[in-house]
Amino acid sequence: MTTTSMKDVARAAGVSVGTVSNVLNRPEAVAEETRSRVQAAIAELGYVRNDSARQLRAGRSRTVAVVVLDVANPFFTDVVRGAEPLIESAGGVVTVCDSGEDVRRERRHLEILEEQRVLGLLITPVDDTSASWIERLSGHDIPLVLVDRGAGRHPHCSVAVDDVHGGRLAAGHLADRGHARIAFVGGPASIPQVADRLQGCRDVCDERGIALEVFTTAGLNFAAGREAVEQMLGLDERPTAMFCANDLVALGALQALTMHGVKVPQECAIIGYDDIDFAAAAAVPLSSIRQPRSQLGRTAAQLLFDEIGEGEGHTHRNVVFQPELVARASTSREL
Amino acid sequence: MTTTSMKDVARAAGVSVGTVSNVLNRPEAVAEETRSRVQAAIAELGYVRNDSARQLRAGRSRTVAVVVLDVANPFFTDVVRGAEPLIESAGGVVTVCDSGEDVRRERRHLEILEEQRVLGLLITPVDDTSASWIERLSGHDIPLVLVDRGAGRHPHCSVAVDDVHGGRLAAGHLADRGHARIAFVGGPASIPQVADRLQGCRDVCDERGIALEVFTTAGLNFAAGREAVEQMLGLDERPTAMFCANDLVALGALQALTMHGVKVPQECAIIGYDDIDFAAAAAVPLSSIRQPRSQLGRTAAQLLFDEIGEGEGHTHRNVVFQPELVARASTSREL
């Protein structure tokens, strides 16, 4: 009905559809006079290309999907922001899919993305169950890059951050401040990132003779931090510092400590992980471990396009970044 | 090449393409025996429907786009979460586009969405400049619902929250606590939401004889709150309470006050707006005005599908929700 197609434009401009297509895709191959006549017709009719038809012909869409665990988590929004410029400058369109850490949602998204014949995808898989689906996409020639999950044995490109090193940085910082008894708060242990951070922390404690108290939580959110503090305050020998597996946990802990009148950092220091904006803005600015979030996204996009460009002869690459320490008020006092 | 089409499946199952299509779309119209033979072939070949071809034929995609000002803002992520279930249960696919409060980015998204022939969209326009583009989409028969922007004179469905009332709630609460001199912090004034909240606040102050000090900021973020506090502390007659136009501003203010040793709420109370998760989790839990965010999203989706369903005879609806007060520690002390 109201939909104007190339045929209408062609008729209005008195040319063939092939010419209209050329005006749109290779304007330099069309004579000046004809080109402007066609463009006038396009403007006149308010013609808009039909992407479905283009895609059908092309066999692929120009969409790059980013499948994340939680769009509300500042970590992921920054990863996406990092990836966008490169994708868009390559003529791609970014679509963000939120799996919400739910395998079923993730699967639904992957099914749809496959039907849409996406150009490629950047994905942080929910867990190992996701692997078979990912292989399926990959088998159907959809290139993908794993984000923040070591590729491990899987044959894919990946970008990740060295979480063991991050754990070492945090614990090392607390040790430098003179703390001899510290707490690690985070969980569940099945999350690779949590396990790695704890590992690095443990290594440092062993090396430097520091007592480590581990509080395993059910999630990585405010409540987890609050609950851990309740437990910790009941101990006889209370740790003088806490290392929380992410900033949300740390902020929860900070709140609980403040409510109990425990001064931060004087009576208990805190360091978090991720360095989200809210960390710097907390009532007591929070020390944290910063991950190169947008670089993670940018590199992931880069690897994806490399793979698309190189085709068959492509060799997968696994890039690992190093996190860095950001010291703020919450760990500022020497003991 | 590796792409398997319906033709391949038809050949493998020894039926016509029409039958394969029926198995997929109206299985009840195909004989049991044939159906299972076709399904076996589909599984065998790993066939995946080509969405571009379906869309081309259908003339529309099944994507509903949500265009927001900032994906990193918890307000919008909640709105999206509210809209998703309804859209998905109607067989739709949700795509989130981030305009980043940038008209150019918004325009690029709208162009692409138009080419994609999206089913409809929910949009919070960047500003009045967006109007012409929105009318263009609308003119091309793409139904849309305005989110958190009163439809005003524009002929569209919309969902919004009564910000004037929200401003009244906040100021009224501070008045009830006995404050006789309060500060409003927020900006820029061109944002309708900010203007409305200030309006409500001003009304209450006038009615109840409260002195109002307005600090206009350049944005609605942490820095804005911090800067406002710096200014405020220099005043001779310092307000005893602050009403911040959103929670990010309030958290920035809270941080600055704490750094200057001003006790909250004893020496200065604070109330924010939006009631994001970080508000409840702040070192001093923040009082705030809660908007029914997910309901906003859900209703928007509902209005969109109503419009799609009713077609020509559709009458636009403008739904306005009332916000509610959430009192927490940051305003807990009577003066």
Added chain:
DNA sequence: ACACATTTTTGAATCGATTCATGAAGGGAT
């Protein structure tokens, strides 16, 4: 005026799924 090179334009074939008028097959009733 003619042969030849170059620049433009043409239009039919193609991508893959859906739709629908048409036909085939099977079952009952007479």
Added chain:
DNA sequence: ATCCCTTCATGAATCGATTCAAAAATGTGT
């Protein structure tokens, strides 16, 4: 055996843009 009614299956036409071999138009040199 014939006719009618269901139930299933068929395959050509269609959606709209792109591509490319071939035709047409234009220009150049002699």
